Amino acid sequence: MDRKINILAFAAHPDDVEISASGIMIKHQMAGLTTGIIDLTQGELSSRGHLETRKSETKKASEILKLSVRENLNMNDGFLEINQESLISIIKVIRRYQPDIILINSEKDRHPDHGIAHKLVHRAAFLSGLLKIQTFSDDKPQKEWRPQNIYAYIQDVFIQPDLIIDVSEFWAKRTQALECFSSQFYDPESSEPNTPISTPEFKKNIEGRSVQLARVINCQHAEGLIAIKPLGVNLLSDLL
Numbered sequence: 001m002d003r004k005i006n007i008l009a010f011a012a013h014p015d016d017v018e019i020s021a022s023g024i025m026i027k028h029q030m031a032g033l034t035t036g037i038i039d040l041t042q043g044e045l046s047s048r049g050h051l052e053t054r055k056s057e058t059k060k061a062s063e064i065l066k067l068s069v070r071e072n073l074n075m076n077d078g079f080l081e082i083n084q085e086s087l088i089s090i091i092k093v094i095r096r097y098q099p100d101i102i103l104i105n106s107e108k109d110r111h112p113d114h115g116i117a118h119k120l121v122h123r124a125a126f127l128s129g130l131l132k133i134q135t136f137s138d139d140k141p142q143k144e145w146r147p148q149n150i151y152a153y154i155q156d157v158f159i160q161p162d163l164i165i166d167v168s169e170f171w172a173k174r175t176q177a178l179e180c181f182s183s184q185f186y187d188p189e190s191s192e193p194n195t196p197i198s199t200p201e202f203k204k205n206i207e208g209r210s211v212q213l214a215r216v217i218n219c220q221h222a223e224g225l226i227a228i229k230p231l232g233v234n235l236l237s238d239l240l
Contacts, residue, residue: 005068005099008097008101008103009021010117012116015178023174035068036071037062037067040090041072041074054183057182075089080113080120087127091124095128095135100148101151103150103152108159109157110155125146128144129146131144151225151228161224162225163224163226164213164216167221168219185202186202210222
C-alpha cells in the first residue's frame, strides 16, 4: 500500500469532483483526514480545451484541494464500459489505498459516463473485498479491502440528498479549485463551442444549489451526498 486514504473520490472526468463535492473534500482534509481523487478518464472528448490544458488544470486544482493522491486510470472518455479490465483497474486502486469512504458519480445524470462510472466503481468496491480475486502491485499480492461506506455526489441532475454537509467555511477555496478548469466554463473571449457547462448560468446554478441545500441545515453553503446503503447510528442524539 502506498498510503492509506480516508476518503477516496472517483470521477468519470477530471472536474466532476470539483464541480460536485470539492467543499466536502477540503473540509475533511482540513479536519486531518487524507483525501484523494481517482479520475477514470482524461476527459479527452471535451468540446473545449485540449488534453494538455486539462492535465494542467487538474494539477492546479489538486494542489488547492491538498490531495494526498490523484491518479488517472486512462479509460476511454465517452466509452466507459463495465468489464473485467476496468473493474480490476479500480480494484487495484481500492486495495492500494484502502479507503474508509468512497465517493462516486451520480447514478443518473446528463452525461452517460457518470451513470456508468457509478455502477463501475460501486461494483469494483464490492469485488475488492473478495479474497479469491487476486491482484498484484509491484509483483506483490494485494490484500482484499472493502470501504465501510460509499456515497454518490450530486451532479447536473438534482437528486434529493441523504446527507447535507456544511461547507460554508471552505466555499471560497472550493470556488478557487473549480475555477482551475477555466477552459470548460464561460469565457466571453472564447471562440470554442458552447456546452451545457460553459454558459454564464452554470456557476450560478452551482452556487444556487449550495444555498438551497444550506437553507435546510441553516448555513450559507452546503453540498449533498446520496447514501448507497442505509446509514446506521448508535443514538438518535448522534444526529443532532
